[in-house]
Amino acid sequence: MTTTEEKILTAAIELMAEKDYQAVTTKEIAKAANVSEMTLFRHFGSKMNLLEAAVERFSIIVPLWQTVEKQISWNLEADLLLIAQLYQSLIRQNKKAFTVLYKESKHFPHLKEKVMYKNPVSLKNHLVEYFREMQARGQMIDVNPEVPAVGFLYMNLNAVLGINDLLSQLDESEFILQAVRIFARGLKA
Amino acid sequence: MTTTEEKILTAAIELMAEKDYQAVTTKEIAKAANVSEMTLFRHFGSKMNLLEAAVERFSIIVPLWQTVEKQISWNLEADLLLIAQLYQSLIRQNKKAFTVLYKESKHFPHLKEKVMYKNPVSLKNHLVEYFREMQARGQMIDVNPEVPAVGFLYMNLNAVLGINDLLSQLDESEFILQAVRIFARGLKA
DNA sequence: CCTGGATGTTAGTGAGCACTAACTAACAAA
DNA sequence: TTTGTTAGTTAGTGCTCACTAACATCCAGG
Structure with a gap:
């Protein structure tokens, strides 16, 4: 109906x-x-x-971080995995709108702002905050937290939207799992 | 003229x-x-x-790996940095053609194949080989080498093509440097 | 049964577009 | 001078597309 x-x-x-x-x-x-x-x-x-x-x-904006906060464990790998999974499912839901906006952003400036900008930017800011806290707790190496935040989001974004042919044989969820592991290992104090 | x-x-x-x-x-x-x-x-x-x-x-295809091989040092961080820099400069040169192809791949199937596919795929394969060798030398952790290879390429791709607004304050070359450091740290045995 | 609101149908308008034809202008090599 | 090459100009063709007008149909609620 x-x-x-x-x-x-x-x-x-x-x-x-x-x-x-x-x-x-x-x-x-x-x-x-x-x-x-x-x-x-x-x-x-x-x-x-x-x-x-x-x-x-078809542009779903979810207060993703609310869910993250509820399940946060202050364990780098576990938290990053959670974020990656939530973020990727969000991207997957918005995939079509994202694809359109990426190609036609000129046509919908204010929508681009709303969907492609605000959403990831607020997520990035939360991630930066999170990394900062982890550094304060001595659980993370000393880097400008923007770098892993942006790098992490890029990786997730492309894992869903990117030139999928590249991934080819790789299973998507398996990829997340391992990639997050490497990432967390690189950041752990 | x-x-x-x-x-x-x-x-x-x-x-x-x-x-x-x-x-x-x-x-x-x-x-x-x-x-x-x-x-x-x-x-x-x-x-x-x-x-x-x-x-x-405006689609420049460079035998990038030839250059890499000449300067390879079998030190993870140094090698990855070299690759990242070369790859990013390649993407930057091809930026317009990439942008067009991403949007209009339907219109130019064979060009897509040539520029967006062959180039990164061959690079990915070299990277996988490289990681395998590093694992054999006991310098890298045991992961499916496809994962870091793909993840690494994704990160570089987006660092140039991505939603640049995200990076905002971050200096591009500084970003590469630090991101590579994290990546290498996560992979080092 | 009647009426109103949503949908379908048909025919059309005007604009913009890729692409063509026919001719001219400039210039350089022979 | 002659000729060939390269570019410009103008006018136009045929097509497709967004969008409209006018009228027909279907169907639910009173």
């Missing part, structure tokens, strides 16, 4: 993730949503509006 | 990196290249041809 609007939004984000803004046509979206083109315009007014709504609809 | 063709190719890749395939118009490219639109078609026949030529023109 999906509403008409939902059907259209879903079709739109799907096609946008595949092609680019200009390449996707309203006719195409309507067809994919099993809806007449008119309906689409009646609901969203313009192609631009529709695509903006679609990206917004 | 750049030839007409060079001027066109440069303008083309520049605009393609900003917008997407459909959004860039031949008129626009011609104007940016200070050339009449006709000239563009006379040289390249079609928009598709032109953009393909542009991406190819």
Whole structure:
């Protein structure tokens, strides 16, 4: 029991993730949503509006750190693994919106700000704080905590969005596990 | 003293990196290249041809590992730093072509293969070999060498191409230096 | 049964785009 | 001078696309 609007939004984000803004046509979206083109315009007014709504609809912003804080153990490897898993599942949920935004950020400046910027940046800040605390506890080597924070986020981001062909035989969850291990080992005091 | 063709190719890749395939118009490219639109078609026949030529023109494939082999020291941190620096400068050179290919890989399948795939994959394979050798020498912990290889490449890739805003205050070369240090520390036996 | 709101259908408009044709201008080699 | 090459200009063709107008249909609630 999906509403008409939902059907259209879903079709739109799907096609946008595949092609680019200009390449996707309203006719195409309507067809994919099993809806007449008119309906689409009646609901969203313009192609631009529709695509903006679609990206917004599928951009999930989660207060990820709240979950982290509840389960934090102040053990580097365990905590990093937790964060990596939560973050990657978040990215996976947002994958299509991310892909679209990455390609078409010019078209949706304020959405880019909201989804691609705020989300990872606030996570980065929390990570930096966490690393600082770990350093204070003498559990982590002395580095500018921004470096591991950014490096860690990059690795996770690419593990989901990146040129997956590179990973090839590697199982994704296995990759996280081992990568986190190496990371934690490199940071441990 | 750049030839007409060079001027066109440069303008083309520049605009393609900003917008997407459909959004860039031949008129626009011609104007940016200070050339009449006709000239563009006379040289390249079609928009598709032109953009393909542009991406190819600015896709530099370097036998990076030859340089690495000459300077290899079998010291994890030093070697990784060398590789990171070489790889990042390669990415930086290819940045525009990479950006275009990432967005428009559908349009240039064989170029994607050539630039985005072969290059990093061959590098990955060399890295895996290198790690294996280091393990054999007892200088590295026992992990599936694919994991650090892929993770390392991901980090470098994003350090150049990624959401740069994240790095913000961080100096790029400083970031490499420290990140490599952490990585090497995590792998050292 | 009637009415209103959501959807479908059809036909079309106007704009922008890739690409072409036909002709001209500049210039350099023979 | 002649000729070939390279580029510019202008005008235009045909297509696709976002978007609209006008009308038809379906169906639920009163």
